[in-house]
Amino acid sequence: MACFYPEFSQKFAALLPELRAHGRVAIVGHMRPDGDCIGAQVGLARVLSAAGVREVTCLNADHVPRRLSFLTAQTRVLHAPEFLGNPDSDFRAGDYAAIFVDCADAARCGVELQTAFPKPFAMVDHHLSNPGFATHDFLDANSAATSEILAGIFLDLGLPIDEQTAQALYTGIVTDTGQFRFPSTTPRCFAIAGELIARGAQPAEIGYELYERESLGRLRLLEAFLKTLRLECSGRFCFGFLPKGIFEATGSTVEDTEGLVDYARSIEGVEIAALVEERVEAEWRGGGVKMKASLRAKNPIYRVDKIAAKFGGGGHACAAGLTAEADREAFCAELLAAVAEQLARVEASGGATNSEETIL
Ligand SMILES: [Mn+2]
Structure with missing residues (x-):
């Protein structure tokens, strides 16, 4: 079996029971979320749910951009004012183990979410400038996308990647590599993208959603x-x-x-x-x-x-x-x-x- 991220995969497998026992996970993305951010959030949320984590919620300071909304139809993604400081919200940040994705530092999620989650449980990221800020860091600046890291870990561990999950993670890789053009594009990107297509990602549909729906x-x-x-x-x-x-x-x-x-x-x-x-x-x-x-x-x-x-x-x-x-x-x-x-x-x-x- 392919092994894309041996060290991370082992570490992730060890944390899964802890997340399952905790029961509530918040997946925090960065301000003005892009394809990699939303792709990583949706991909991780779906895999954690499938792996038995009771409640998984994705949180963003800003709305999901229109052209990425095709990824979030079946996933709970909340926008900060919907739950922070909203007296009608029953959301309590302290109940959640927070996993930050695609954030170069803790502040990238916006001051409201940073304050709500002062001690992130884990973070997954590929930014060169990331100093490391969570209890468990999954940081690799040699990866083209956070979605690439997550997809690699899920593939290594044989975790269930359904069509929606594959679509989300593939979108993250396509957008952060500039459609497989940027210097960060490696054989691993193509190998992982190929595995995602085999699991239901549809490059033509994703290309249409991302690049053929301009206003x-x-x-x-x-x-x-x-x-x-x-x-x-x-x-x-x-x-x-x-x-x-x-x-x-x-x-x-x-x-x-x-x-x-x-x-x-x-x-x-x-x-x-x-x-x-x-x-x-x-x-x-x-x-x-x-x-x-x-x-x-x-x-x-x-x-x-x-x-x-x-x-x-x-x-x-x-x-x-x-x-x-x-x-x-x-x-x-x-x-x-x-x-x-x-x-x-x-x-x-x-x-x-x-x-x-x-x-x-
Ligand atoms: Mn990224």
Whole structure:
């Protein structure tokens, strides 16, 4: 039998009886959940339920994006205000063993969930910048997706992967590898994806749900974003801006920003790209305007996670994000300086790659 994650599988098998005995598990994802986050949450929730855990609930600070809703039809996924601070809710965080998935650190789930679960039971993740924060950490930065790690463990242990579970985990791998294009794509990704297809994942259906159901508003948002693109650092850095009010103006939503930054990165000669967003926070989160940036690099030697870390953010070598409380002009100037510094540093090192340091 294939063994994808021998160490993790053994550890996971040892924890299963504990989770079963506890009876209640909360699977916590990150803010603005993506395909890997929802895929990992749904996949893990279904496998734990099938393995005899009485109650499994997935929790997110933000809503499940429309294009991922095909994964959650049969799984309980709650949005933070539905259960935290809601007097009608009978949800008590203390009753649950929390498993964080796809979160580079405990804060990535949002302050409300972080406060509700100060001591996570376990976490499963693949972010390079993850310092480890749970009692039981399943952390592997050499994996392309959290869903890849979970699928590998389930396959190793022969745990039941039904059609819905396979769909969810396959979606996580497809989205985090950029449809099997990013440098993180390995033979293991394909081997695991193949096993998931054998268990009912449908690549054509997933491709349709993810990429063939755009709204006109999303394309209008893309149009607005493309108009703002600017090349800096001799054409090696490209960034674009979404001002507050843009979603109303274009008939789009926050979740439509996903993937826009890839257009900036796709320009020949660009090494680092950024999408900067002036975001009005939801009222239940205290309101106010924040600057958010998504950073992408073509090559992991550019370590955009390190640029993000300067602003308190984090992520992967090729994909990272951050939030800052600053005004637009000051923030853009600071970001530009940080990117220029990183480009110069890589150039000074002759673009030398250190395999330990640069793996996505
Ligand atoms: Mn991920």
